[in-house]
Amino acid sequence: MAFESLGDKLQGVFKKLKGKGVVRENDIKEAMREVKLALLEADVNFKVVKAFIASVSEKANGQDVLESLTPAQQIIKIVNDELVALMGSDDNKLKYSKHPPSVYMMCGLQGAGKTTTCAKLALHLRKTQGKRPLLVACDVYRPAAVKQLQVLGKQLDIAVFDMGTQANPVDIAVAAVEHAKKHGNDPVIIDTAGRLHIDEVLMNELSEIKAKADPDEVLLVVDSMTGQDAVNVAESFNEQLDIDGVILTKLDGDTRGGAALSIKFVTGKSIKFAAMGEKLSDIEPFYPDRMASRILGMGDILTLIDKAQEAFDDKQAEELERKIRKQEFDLNDFLNQFQQIKKMGPLNQLVKMLPGVDTKALENVDIDESRFSKIEAIIQSMTNAERTKPDIINASRRVRIANGSGTKVQDVNLLLKQFSEMKKMMKQFQDPKKMKQMARMMKRK
């Protein structure tokens, strides 16, 4: 891992204190230095870091931390909570116009991902709200930008409005809204050309589009890898256009994404969506809690959940749910589960994503994946009848299975015992209310 996580560093700071037993203000100061470094490595703007540290220090100096047995965790909790509070907001939903169509206008620097994001947002709104969006190609400057939007529209079967590259972007936007009214499209999503925030001519053009097309929301698209300059960009766009929200892009990379905090901090405007991935469906509402643990470089339990969702498809999950409910869960399903977990990635990597796990200590621990293969081998050496009805596995069958899988009879015994215990546990899930809860958790996305 490129960065030692903040958790590890803070553990280090407070480990030295163990003998002393008491945490002093000085120790908090040292801890805050680590927090500061972590935020800077995450590209949070320096001035924002300073202000943030000042406010967190105050809270950290409270009695809770000083008297706590686990000061490192306490500090992380305070920092994390503060980050979540700062990045979250109540108005993270898109505003809709009372008189459709709703008009959304995208803006941002070159290469932030506006065109792709337009298509993603259109697809998202169609999928979640059954809308009939219209994409508008107002980027007449970048070579083939209009074509790009057309291609994306075609892929998604979403209408694209363009007037070629000779027309004025302001006229295009106005005509597009008229077009949408006539053809029943809603919302209208306007793609604009990427531009530098210090380019007065082009910034004025945006103001004019805003004035004439009267969008319900102006959304600033920002590359999540942006460094210290994010504040300048966000401030300029906000001053010029009074933006309504922010969409962060390229979050599928390994960036820590401190720009998110910087932008929210200096503009006060909420981050509404996070875009990640090459697929046009890869956009979702912004989750401040995920972003906080990402900025802090902490274990990412949410990514782990995502990984699980990737590996388990919905159909299988439903089938499994049915089997568990009817108590039909057999060794075939058990084997299946193992194989799915393996699909999520090497175990030692998965374990590292769990918060609170000491990644350093894990470096020398080799999780024995061969035990997985052993279990697989044993089940695969059973007949189908044995897998569906493990009760029929008597002593002689056990010997055969052990021989067939190259294991010992004890291994087979152990597996059968574990399996029967697992089934017992599943019985406790018979409560239909609990089942529904679980199913909902699995499907949440």
Next chain:
Amino acid sequence: MGLFGKLKDGLSKTRNAISQQVDNLFKAFVKVDEELFEELEEALIMADVGALTSSYITETLRDRVKTKRIEDGNEVKEELKLIISEILNQQDTKVKLNTKPSVMLVIGVNGVGKTTTIGKLASKYKSEGKKVLLAAADTFRAAAIDQLDIWATRSGCDIIKHEEGADPAAVVFDAARAAKSRNADLLICDTAGRLHNKKNLMQELNKISRVLERELPGADREVVLVLDASTGQNALSQAKLFAEAADITAIALTKLDGTAKGGVVIAISKEQSIPVKFVGVGEGLEDLQEFDPEQFANALFD
């Protein structure tokens, strides 16, 4: 405006941003004291140099100021410039494209300006009298091929292209063959933007590298990683992981005409020994310059 003038012009925002802060500093602090070093470190961090590298630079500066007994603020500034240009000068920043044909492979994450940079590179080498051939190996992004095609027309270069969705290695293969048969001096390959943590995409890049190796053995090859000057510390990770997939020989730092300072290249140069060879300072065909560390360092603090 001459070449140097243009570079300086493009860098002036960079320079102003850092040097204004530094200058303010020197006006405010006549004395060389602890506060001065702290403020200097802050200025570096604000330029995206990164906390660790900034601290390394200020530590070095501290030592030098001590051993050289520097007492004047302006001399401290000169020393700081020197340290930065030393770091940037550790590798050879000259472009090496002497064989015929020679190859440029242009790579980077999405949206850094690869295709635009290629347009500028094509125009630059064309104007130097080279026969340039472009390979449209970004077969993934919608209309990327059209975009490069427009640049080819603008710069007057030939282009080898397949359909969208085609195998990029196959495009490069055809282009390498064409470069030989058409007697081109330089083949420039565009590639799809990809995030460096996507393993299969990086393997695809590796495959393209191997095709070039096999089809044009012995040809001079510049593998250019394009970095957006506004990118923060993630650029370090980009440089590291792209270097694992393809043997990067050069960095092109784009979008220096904004307010971003691109200071992270100092960290990359120090930690990964990859030289910056080009800087992009605008959207025109001629807005690409060869990088000069001394000029860069000077322009930062002049």
